[in-house]
Amino acid sequence: MLPPKPLNPWKGRGAVSNIQGRYETDQREQFDDGWAPSEDEDAEPTQFKTVVTDEYAKSILSRNASPDVPFSVSLNPYRGCEHGCIYCFARPTHSYLGLSPGLDFESRIFAKVNAAELLRRELAKPSYVPEPIAIGVNTDAYQPCERERGLTRQVLEVLRECQHPVALISKSSLMERDIDILADMASRRQACAAITLTTLDHDIARTLEPRAAAPARRLRTIRTLAEAGIPVGVSVAPIIPFVTEPEIERILEAAYEAGASSAHYVVLRLPWEVNPLFQEWLQAHFPERAQRVMNRVRDMRGGKDYDSDFSKRMHGEGVWADLIAQRFKKCVDRLGLRKRAMNFAEMDASQFRKPLVIPPPPGKQSGNAVGQLDLFG
Known part of the structure; x- marks a missing residue:
């Protein structure tokens, strides 16, 4: 029996493989029986x-x-x-769909085409109490397909109409497209944003988060948002030992110079299938330091690859986690940044008004009806 061929990175993708989700009942293994056509090992996948x-x-x-x-x-x-960030904690959610958290997660995208309609109905409920809505925290609301679909902009238009506070986080420069909406809402303390900046190294970013905006482009987005009067913070996440961790201070300084007013960080999290996917990525791109990285991760997780305890999962524990916290705090204090990328407490929900037009429930649409007016809005 021949050993399986080593995994090679896919061009423009973060995951190295399409590992099975944890709910799959049938398990499959890579196996070369010698009948496959020969390939040039140096050729790109x-x-x-x-x-x-x-x-x-x-x-x-x-x-x-x-x-x-x-x-x-x-x-x-x-x-x-589609950004394909290898560390994304949302990857395991694709397992619920019977798809892989690996390559499927970044290539099989589902667009919630009725998002704005559902939001209108939700905001129109008599029992609804307004509080800031965070957009893009699970998967990026400004990923490439948003250019054509425009679902995020539709949602923002509903929120602006209702004067409802919103906070966005992204790795994409596409957020600049919606500055007209965000600046208007920000003038009423109803919008803020955060840009995730993991590394300033273009080569690392190209493999770590292959279809997200380049680091320099994200810095320009921070500057553009800030100049438009939109409160913008930087999210240094995740901090990966020996990969992005040496850059903590430089990232914060660059973001501050670009106009960021606040900062936040998260250390690497490896829940469920993210763990094997990340370790495959390490072996493919940083084989010489893969063991060191994982040893340090375990040092910050009580000897485990991951600890989901609420008090530890974001920042870790132990000497190395404390050292990262101290470095981050000292740099943030020196620069005069606030320690939260998005400050929800400062957002104003008092001006909220229910939507004037409420779409009919599914199955009750007829003809060319577009919904009914709210008599009590």
């Missing part, structure tokens, strides 16, 4: 094409009670993310 599928969601707002998360309501217009 074939492209893995992206497929975007329309999805009619049943609900659009997600709620959480996590004590280490600064918001309780979020909205994600897409499932899966």
